[in-house]
Amino acid sequence: MSRSNSAVLSNPLFREPTLMGGVTHEIEFRDAVRDAMSEEMRRDKRVFLLGEEVAQYDGAYKVSKGMLAEFGERRIIDTPISESGFAGMAIGAAAMGLRPIVEFMSWSFSLVAADPILNNAPKMLYMSGGQLGCPIVFRGNDGAGGQLGSTHSWAVEGLFSNVPGVKIVIPSCAADAKGLLKTAIRDDDPVFFMESERLLSIKGHVPEGEYLIPFGHALVRRVGTQCTLCSWGRPVNFCLEAAEILAKEGIDCEVIDLRTIRPLDLPTVVASVRKTSCAVVVDQSWSFASPGAELASQIHRHCFDDLDNFVHRVHSDDVPTPYSSKLEQEYLPNVRKICEAVRSATYRA
């Protein structure tokens, strides 16, 4: 249970954006991602960005807008549509000590690069007996919600969190996206950084000045006493919305934003559940063998005597993602489903 990250946390750059005070700027999620990349590229020449349409086109979702002009074509690199090739190429470069940022236009497209990102990146250090690592960041859009149809709507954390050797980061807001991505770029291990296409245009307050957010450090976004809602990425926002509705019904929820699912900040979750005696896990991946299932299992293991009910779980429905907006909204782990799960878990259903 104990985390040996005290050395990491003693780094003065690791700061909680919501506690920094001072001036903040309201910027879009995509701007926060870009600022993180640009700041790190100014700091470290080993860092470069590659992916489809990241340079001349300014990024398929305009995340890398203006970066070509600042850093030039040697460091902002347009690749052909060739995920297996450029992901593998970037891994080779990382083994040599460069620090590539690979943009997948969508994490759904990473599936054609499954061999390099799952077989090479996370195993390089182990198989070489510590001789070669892989300091690389893969990032891009993840999750459903934009009526993109089934093949473009993957929440790949359901697949990839099973693999040892990767760190998986799923921010829920602009300030976290910036601080977590800066940490990811400086990390010596492979990091899968998952953005939501639905969040890119959402504005948030981002503090002025440099800050990094450590991995494995969850944030309690709403303090409550009766039920702990655990989530990461876009569904954290659904949880906060649900908590407001439930508050009016007299159910006081605590909302924990895990931020990273590998490493997973269990101590924060366990402390909360021991207080509320009730837990609901909200995860945008499919339920079977998912990160949500893992977290629920861990809560049962560590809070067995504290729980008043079994851990309830809210996921995307166990079907391929539908196109129809009505069906897709129902498919997602939405506010209604979260409210129903909390009512059931707290015996108010």
Place this chain on the structure above:
Amino acid sequence: MMATTTPSGSGANSTHGAARKLPALPSTTLTKWLREMHLIREFEVRCMQSYQEKKIGGFCHVYIGQEAVAVGCTAAVNLEDPIITAYRDHGHALARGMSSRACMAEMYGKVGGCAKGKGGSMHMFDRPHNLYGGHGIVGAQTPLGAGIAFATKYEDEVMNAGRNRRVTLCFLGDGAVNQGSVYEAMNLAGLFDIPVIFIVENNGYSMGTEISRGTTMSHELTIKGRAHGLKEATIDGMDVLAVYHDMHELANWCRENSRPAFVDMKCYRYKGHSMSDPRKYRTREEEERHELNDAIGKFERTLLDHAVVTDASIKEIMNSTREEVRDALKFSNESPEPDMSELYTDVFVEPWGRFTGSSLPEFMGGAANACRFHATNGKEGLV
């Protein structure tokens, strides 16, 4: 070292017979190559025995027959030029300079192995000798090879504002030629002017499938490289002098021009694909025909003709390689099993939870020396 020769590596240029003029090289260099080829063969023969004795587990692919390729290619480049290969990798490791002890002990799964017994036969890594694996999925090492070459070029040109000065050798088998990732890697290398040479060790078989049964245009394999704008060469991989000569020229061209190349390296593996292969897909007559063209025997005859070696000195070489491999076996037998704590090291560079950071293999300074992976060969890339 930077020759300014124009390449002659284009097309089917290498039809050298056995009796070649010796290059203007010191006889110690030529003798060294002969020793390396003998070492690899002796090592692999013992490897097969150890496998049958169940001292080596898992999959094991021996290099017997192809020794001239690894030895000639490695001799044709500098130590700072990276090498990456597939799973038939013991020969490349030894030719690159990994000790027989570290190589054999790795297969024994012992702590004295190059990866402390965590990689195995298919995953030989040797950072001090710039050997970047040992990769098990067919073709998977080709995008990595392109990336390694991308990194050396980036370091030379972008970070240090100089000229490209390295070339990467990326070995693959003829079976890998049908993997999509290989085409993606060649396209990227052609597109980004990456100084990497894709060397297809064309031994005629992908496992049990004869090349023409699985590969279109197998009579003219270089067309696959030409399609991506790569410089091409066909080289007789059963002739170490041809391999050295043609690869040296080609490597220098790639370095100078910062461009990729594709080599159809024609060779033959005498043994099966792996230890469990009874070779029912080819005749004994075919094998014997190739064994008559044996690269070691041929090279020995050339060196004898030119009085570089004598029968006695060859015997001495064979004795010394036998002794070296015997020592490697003894070392591997005696090297301890990895400590159980090694199960949890090298998962992450940054220690987290139960994971206990990283330690380096003995041959790099001892597993006891707790150490962290540092990027860019210790250089800080910070602006």
